[in-house]
Amino acid sequence: MERPLTSNIHPDRPPLNLKEYEMTGGYGALRKVLKDMLPADLQKLVQNSNLKGRGGAGFSTGMKWSLVPMGENAPHPKYLITNADEMEPGTFKDRLLLEGNPHQLIEGMILAAYAIQADISYVFLRWAYHKAATFLRKSIQEAYDAGYLGKNILGSGFHLEMYLHTGVGRYMCGEETALLNALEGKRATPRAKPPFPQISGLFGKPTIVNNVETLCCVPHIVNNGADWFKSLSYSEDGGTKVYGVSGKVKKPGAWELPMGVTMRELIEEHAGGMKPGLKLKGVLPGGASTDFLTTQHLDIKMDFKSVAAAGSRLGTGTMIVMDDATCPVGFVHNLQHFFAQESCGWCTPCREGLPWVEKILLSLEKGEGRKEDIELLEMHTQYLGPGNTFCALAPGAMEPLQSALKYFRDDFDKHIDHKKCPYGK
Template sequence: MKKIICKPETHPLTWRLRNDKKPVWIDEYCNKNGYLGAKKAFKNMKPNEIISLIKESGLKGRGGAGFPTGLKWSLMPQDESMSPRYLICNADEMEPGTYKDRLLMEQNPHQLIEGMLIAAFALRTYRGYIFLRCEYIEAAANLRRAIIEANRANFLGKNIFDSDFNFELIIHTGAGRYICGEETALINSLEGRRANPRAKPPFPANVGVWGKPTCINNVETISNLPAILLNGIKWYKSVSKSEDAGTKIMGFSGRVNNPGLWELPFGITALEILEDYAGGMQDGLRLKAWQPGGASTDFLIDKHLNLPMEFSSISKAGSRLGTALAMAVDNKINMISLLLNIEEFFARESCGWCTPCREGLPWSVKILRDMEKKQGRLGDIEILQQICYELGSGKTFCAHAPGAIEPLQSAIKYFREEFEAGIALKIFSNIKPITGIQSYIPNMN
């Protein structure tokens, strides 16, 4: 296994982290170039120049969607009379198998605070919220202490860096719902409402929290800002092996020898991460499948391991880079049982707002339960495929259901024989296979 030597020029997100895993507090953070990026922004740049810099840097959202950050910022109204306006950090990290934001918040909270300060100055927002997953108790405590330290140092509060800019930062712990990862559901929850997604348009950039312009970015995305401001665009693009700029916290979980996460350049292959950093599969096991970035991404198989970990390559292979924390599935795992566990989670976390998601996900769970007990019926695989179609992109109110069925549709594609093995052929030998299932599934178009 490779030993990572973290340096400022190659590991902008993690080089400050301590070997003993204790938090980096303000004195140590400032001794390691902390708040210099924010100071440069305040002293030498105008808000629109910062937005242009981030757009040119190629920074993409690290929450899973990969939307260009600078473009997202540019959608905020430029008319300063449209105030107040808000900045929200999405720290509701509930994607199964993902814990990268937790690392950054627990061990280096000031990096996130500096990134929030830079974004707030660029977007001219005077109040920011960190919407935090409620189970992240240690992260909440560390962030609160860091905010107090930053206020005392005049990095937050009034007249920051002797300017006329004021910025207040607040921690808001969520109620523990996966759907709050969707930005408009997060906004509803922050306002004290039920965490249902909102119709778009209008988009949060124009009508967000309390009807005001709002920008929402992920923890890892915001944590990139200090290094970009301090070191520039050319450097940021140079640390990548891909057209996707910068580095990404990537990892592998599952029955590998060294599960974990590491800051790595875009373009490194999944095989390199699995073998050189995660130490390969445990003795007696071989890789059966893997998910590139969380439970809501399509399964890939061993032939895809040589793909570079970047947005376009993983997309062309039929999956998504997502959070880039991969899960290895070994040959001892039954795919039906694994899918049942995944779909039970997504069915439980559905907000119930739209019919396809509310009814379709529990239906898939019922069928998978029968298949796990070898009591599936002829035609069940086709019904599952139809559910995947009806819950696909653009057919539901938000992206929850399309993400939920991605692992299911890919598992059927690569491991159909395991689904067939869950059908009780002896019991239903006299039943003809279903060729058209429109009579079983209502038209939801």
């Protein structure tokens, strides 16, 4: 089984330096593109590979690039930004790639920048990723010293500057337009769309924002071709995927596997199954802001289309497993407390609704809940749902709540009927 993204990552040693990365074929894709391909050719190649964004949205990467104005009359500077904020609870796949092989990301960024003819690139990094920041700074400098960054890269006439920007720790910065505001030194609030960042992004110029894992795929697509990338997958979505499992399993962690591997294989084979004495009760398949799935869904493919058909989202592909000894109400309350704290406060439904939801769930946990509280929670899942808020934070927060009410309604009722948490919390 091929694992192009992680084959050169070894947890027991530091990441590859420039010479070591080059010995594995590193920057060969960049040399090939600068010698033989036009930007439009690279865009088409990535589009044909069926690479979809690994940050959660699952939009075609090549299609996204193709929306950037090109040609002599296109506005400049153009920007290429890596979203390395990774604040989604339960998600740690990008950290593995950032700490394990930073040159892979840098090469992917240079290639993506060439495809849209960007002049400046940024890595927007989560504040807590101190080790990743150290490795990235060192690797970016190595790339400059070798002529892979800066003016006239490898004599091609293509120029690119790259900077590392460390965020201050807000979940909102995972939303690409809020990230752009943060980069501009403004409050991290989302922007109205249109205009979309591809047309008017950072400082009003054309901008592409891609996830770490997405960009790490690009050098391998260039080296091996679109058909090879598609052949790695078990589904119509191309490539491999870095999946993760957290919770009370025997071996929590992250693994690079074919896109479309089943949830059952991930949990039972790679994560070793549940810890002794525990049974699986529910799974958030793509981080905290996705709908619960249950044991009836274990055999679905973990790809964008299949997980959506089951009533959830693939999201980041990093599962949070809930066991049968964990209270679903307390579990969801913990998530809603996080989301309420992380609301940017820009729109009223999110700013006022999330704290209200958190307060209701806390009262249920304390045994102070009422029958009407269930109706209030269901009302919030509608009024904070898609189309009613300025961005996707509140709708994402409602996904674990609405699915918990669907699959674990008895647990909510028991909190009210028994006037305490039945799990002894």
